[in-house]
Amino acid sequence: MSDLLSIEGLGISFGGLKAVNDVSFRVRPGEIVSVIGPNGAGKTTLFNMISGVYLPGAGRVMLDGADVTGMEPHLLARRGMSRTFQNLQIFQSMTVLENVITGYHLQEKGPVVADILGLPSSRRRARKAMAGARELLERVGLTRAAEREAGNLSYGSLKRLEIARALALDPKVLLLDEPAAGCNAVETEEIDHLIAEVAASGVAILLVEHDMKMVMRISNHIVVLDHGEKIAEGDPATVSQNPAVIAAYLGAENAHG
Numbered sequence: 001m002s003d004l005l006s007i008e009g010l011g012i013s014f015g016g017l018k019a020v021n022d023v024s025f026r027v028r029p030g031e032i033v034s035v036i037g038p039n040g041a042g043k044t045t046l047f048n049m050i051s052g053v054y055l056p057g058a059g060r061v062m063l064d065g066a067d068v069t070g071m072e073p074h075l076l077a078r079r080g081m082s083r084t085f086q087n088l089q090i091f092q093s094m095t096v097l098e099n100v101i102t103g104y105h106l107q108e109k110g111p112v113v114a115d116i117l118g119l120p121s122s123r124r125r126a127r128k129a130m131a132g133a134r135e136l137l138e139r140v141g142l143t144r145a146a147e148r149e150a151g152n153l154s155y156g157s158l159k160r161l162e163i164a165r166a167l168a169l170d171p172k173v174l175l176l177d178e179p180a181a182g183c184n185a186v187e188t189e190e191i192d193h194l195i196a197e198v199a200a201s202g203v204a205i206l207l208v209e210h211d212m213k214m215v216m217r218i219s220n221h222i223v224v225l226d227h228g229e230k231i232a233e234g235d236p237a238t239v240s241q242n243p244a245v246i247a248a249y250l251g252a253e254n255a256h257g
């Protein structure tokens with residue numbers, strides 16, 4: 001199957017530091033690819049380049065065959081790439097349903113004036129967004145929380161809400177930044193299932209996650225970074241036995257301990 005996301009020789013430096021250097025890999029439809037590596041390895045920086053937050057110093061990001069390098073996040077979203085953030089970007093005082101509806105509005109191309117005048121086209125869009133949002137809440141298991149204020153949700157539910165918001169853009173590629181951070185074992189398992197279901201629907205998933213058990217459970221393919229370089233990639237079993245990967249993690253542990 002063809003690649004939905006292809007990362008080709010991406011790199012960026014901050015001052016003299018090569019935070020990411022010549023990293024390449026690809027993600028196909030329905031595949032779950034994880035980026036792992038010790039603290040400071042360059043995972044977040046790589047994510048930020050892929051999702052248009054940082055302009056890469058070198059290399060290309062190809063989305064469904066088109067070069068989208070350096071494209072702004074909202075334009076990437078319209079082309080089918082959406083992402084979640086490590087620090088949740090939920091509107092705490094809105095309801096759960098309203099939060100998902102705002103996800104739909106990011107995707108809209110319709111004239112704002114139609115909304116201001118309350119034209120039929122705008123009302124139709126609003127109805128469609130509402131129906132779509134309810135469907136998404138069902139998909140992530142938050143139907144019963146639809147009218148609750150988002151700020152009152154448990155952490156695991158907030159993480160699922162954030163995924164629902166990203167799905168409102170109907171992405172072909174979904175980037176998940178630490179989807180299980182701060183979650184307990186039960187919540188992590190629920191997020192596991194959700195991610196697997198989204199992948200099974202054909203979405204290409206790229207994730208950065210510190211929970212190694214989760215990564216090993218759900219990834220089809222793992223890319224390992226250390227000091228900004230890709231030091232290994234492969235399936236979970238292969239990567240977890242790779243001496244360079246073990247050395248990088250042990251090295252990081254010794255440095256911190």
Ligand SMILES: Nc1ncnc2c1ncn2[C@@H]1O[C@H](COP(=O)(O)OP(=O)(O)OP(=O)(O)O)[C@@H](O)[C@H]1O
Pocket residue numbers: 014017019037038039040041042043044045046
């Ligand atoms: N905006 C920035 N300006 C300067 N240096 C940066 C910037 N962002 C990241 N760095 C540096 O680039 C390197 C990679 O950092 P990055 O946050 O991408 O690593 P990470 O693998 O995501 O780490 P963690 O697991 O701790 O989240 C680090 O040395 C970091 O200090």
